[in-house]
Amino acid sequence: MAAEIISGRDLAQELRQQMKQKVTELNNQGVFPKLSVILVGDNPASKSYVNGKKKACKETGILSDVIEMNHDTTEANLLQQIEKLNEDPTVHGILVQLPLPEQIREQKVIDTISYTKDVDGFHPINIGRMMTGEDAFLPCTPYGIITMLKSKDISIAGKHAVVVGRSNIVGKPVGQLLLNENATVTYCHSKTKNLAQITKQADILIAAVGKVNAIRAEHIKDGAVVVDVGINRLEDGSLTGDVDFNEAKEKASFITPVPRGVGPMTITMLLENTIKAAKGLENS
Ligand SMILES: NC(=O)C1=CN([C@@H]2O[C@H](COP(=O)(O)OP(=O)(O)OC[C@H]3O[C@@H](n4cnc5c(N)ncnc54)[C@H](OP(=O)(O)O)[C@@H]3O)[C@@H](O)[C@H]2O)C=CC1
Ligand SMILES: Nc1nc(=O)c2c([nH]1)NC[C@@H]1CN(c3ccc(C(=O)N[C@@H](CCC(=O)O)C(=O)O)cc3)C=[N+]21
Numbered sequence: 018m019a020a021e022i023i024s025g026r027d028l029a030q031e032l033r034q035q036m037k038q039k040v041t042e043l044n045n046q047g048v049f050p051k052l053s054v055i056l057v058g059d060n061p062a063s064k065s066y067v068n069g070k071k072k073a074c075k076e077t078g079i080l081s082d083v084i085e086m087n088h089d090t091t092e093a094n095l096l097q098q099i100e101k102l103n104e105d106p107t108v109h110g111i112l113v114q115l116p117l118p119e120q121i122r123e124q125k126v127i128d129t130i131s132y133t134k135d136v137d138g139f140h141p142i143n144i145g146r147m148m149t150g151e152d153a154f155l156p157c158t159p160y161g162i163i164t165m166l167k168s169k170d171i172s173i174a175g176k177h178a179v180v181v182g183r184s185n186i187v188g189k190p191v192g193q194l195l196l197n198e199n200a201t202v203t204y205c206h207s208k209t210k211n212l213a214q215i216t217k218q219a220d221i222l223i224a225a226v227g228k229v230n231a232i233r234a235e236h237i238k239d240g241a242v243v244v245d246v247g248i249n250r251l252e253d254g255s256l257t258g259d260v261d262f263n264e265a266k267e268k269a270s271f272i273t274p275v276p277r278g279v280g281p282m283t284i285t286m287l288l289e290n291t292i293k294a295a296k297g298l299e300n301s
Pocket of ligand 2: 065066069112113114115116137157248256275276277278279280281283284
């Protein structure tokens with residue numbers, strides 16, 4: 018059986034259309050949602066992601082501002098810049114593009130962003146609120162994944178979800194959101210033994226590894242839902258995920274492609290979080 022492909026691009030387009038409306042309504046009330054992105058250094062991949070975010074804001078009527086800082090900028094300088102944005106009432110969302118140069122402590126930066134403007138959902142207060150199920154900014158990639166599953170009426174409650182990867186930005190929070198939806202969740206990582214034996218039990222399999230072909234036919238149960246988060250750039254410049262798509266699509270019931278899968282949904286949820294921030298975290 019060939020899997021149904023879940024197009025993140027199509028869903029993203031549909032949701033962005035609805036968001037335009039929401040932004041217009043806010044504008045009519047004198048509120049102009051604005052995202053400030055800080056980009057440190059000139060990593061080409063980061064630049065390209067930031068451009069994607071800028072373009073998406075523009076399409077939706079959200080104001081955006083990109084602050085570029087030198088590769089050798091100090092941590093103190095960056096923290097000062099964040100404080101300035103924290104205090105600026107015209108700025109609703111703050112995103113510091115990761116990864117950062119090695120002289121800068123990533124966690125220190127995340128902790129400095131006001132949790133009320135933390136549209137990435139990386140601040141410890143938002144992570145804690147996500148765990149307890151209180152209102153929070155949800156991390157964009159995990160939130161996008163849950164939105165994709167729901168758009169296809171894929172039931173999550175009672176399903177065995179296996180997450181391969183345990184980073185703070187993808188693996189851990191996607192497992193938490195699946196748990197919040199009443200899935201039974203298993204995490205795998207680089208120290209996991211017999212990976213295929215565990216992933217083969219998954220009704221919902223999330224691959225967030227960052228390695229080409231980390232997931233192949235042997236890892237997948239017949240009829241599983243396969244979500245490919247990986248973004249790997251091949252030598253010819255093309256993008257591919259963590260899943261061997263051609264093998265997987267023959268076994269899965271649903272599968273997300275790369276590109277045009279989870280990536281566009283990540284950006285869409287960032288827009289959603291920026292609109293939420295403009296309304297005020299506690300009033301949305
Ligand atoms: N589509 C999107 O919107 C986004 C895509 N990405 C992409 O998703 C991928 C993952 O990103 P991120 O979570 O930040 O990456 P990290 O490198 O932070 O995490 C990778 C995880 O995979 C685990 N891992 C590595 N090798 C193996 C293996 N052989 N078997 C099982 N687990 C393994 C690691 O284990 P351990 O913890 O033990 O080291 C780690 O937990 C990347 O390709 C990234 O580019 C990221 C963000 C957004
Ligand atoms: N503070 C912070 N927040 C992030 O959300 C964040 C980050 N740092 N650092 C890097 C990762 C990666 N990430 C992606 C977003 C969109 C696509 C995306 O739109 N991808 C398109 C392809 C884009 C292309 O062609 O280059 C697709 O998959 O179809 C990919 C990856 C967000 N991240």
